[in-house]
């Protein structure tokens with residue numbers, strides 16, 4: 198074990214034994230070999246680096262992509278919808294041994310959902326199989342800045358993005374209150390400053406109304422958070438709301454010189470507070486990183502790289518808001534421990550670390566992701582991916 202690293206997140210050449218889906222041993226090589234029985238898979242990683250399994254904090258899975266997702270190093274994802282028969286598809290994939298990602302699924306609460314529909318979403322909670330589980334509900338508070346459907350405190354340069362988009366804000370607050378009292382975590386799409394403020398106001402109200410006099414601890418989260426002022430940043434901390442961010446949206450769809458549509462619509466002041474990952478982090482918020490696939494590529498190394506360099510695909514172009522870049526360790530934590538925290542109460546003591554007793558969800562990389570340059574990280578080879586002790590991807594030659 199190399200004690201020069203933060204051993205909570207990664208190990209260089211760490212002999213590691215997984216049993217019954219959990220890490221049962223971390224230590225010196227001869228000891229690990231002695232634990233190998235006839236049914237043990239022994240993989241000699243020859244100096245590769247093991248990290249806690251990388252989890253995408255926000256994606257929209259489609260069946261068929263799971264295999265290539267495992268090859269990218271992903272061990273899990275927070276699925277932000279469950280449309281049509283997708284729960285049945287997960288069950289069928291798992292029954293066929295073809296589900297290679299651990300999925301936490303937040304079905305969508307439609308804007309027009311009545312009380313009976315909300316009660317149905319509450320009843321769905323906790324259902325699932327070995328690797329997939331319904332946990333939470335996804336809601337929308339606005340659309341996007343690019344098409345003029347975000348909800349901003351003051352309109353964009355075309356006079357658009359001036360209203361909530363989706364549910365009536367009053368109804369949204371009622372629904373989140375109901376879900377909160379039922380102990381159901383919510384994940385709300387909120388991009389504009391007014392949308393994010395309304396979500397935080399709503400969580401504050403929900404927290405103030407206890408269920409039968411008993412305070413309810415529920416981990417709510419906001420998805421996207423593309424432009425917010427300072428006082429909003431601080432409220433994420435005081436309310437304990439997770440900030441779920443997709444750095445590649447900033448990289449791919451905006452530009453440092455603000456000549457892109459997103460920046461032009463917002464104007465200099467609001468474009469200057471774009472995707473404030475670092476301010477949220479430094480204030481003490483739990484920042485969770487994700488891709489929003491298929492809107493952006495799902496490679497977790499690309500997501501972490503984007504959080505660190507904030508540059509577009511052409512890496513010679515300048516970064517957008519370099520002061521908002523995360524450090525290498527922060528980016529890794531955003532896809533490991535923080536993703537586990539945001540997945541629900543108690544998850545962070547079972548997942549997100551390389552430690553004895555934690556789930557054997559692991560990503561093995563050819564080199565140390567904390568030492569690799571920001572602009573090289575996306576190309577770092579993924580040697581092995583393990584979910585619950587089962588190998589889901591193994592590079593040729595490993």
Ligand SMILES: [Zn+2]
Nearest residue numbers: 255257277489
């Ligand atoms: Zn999404």
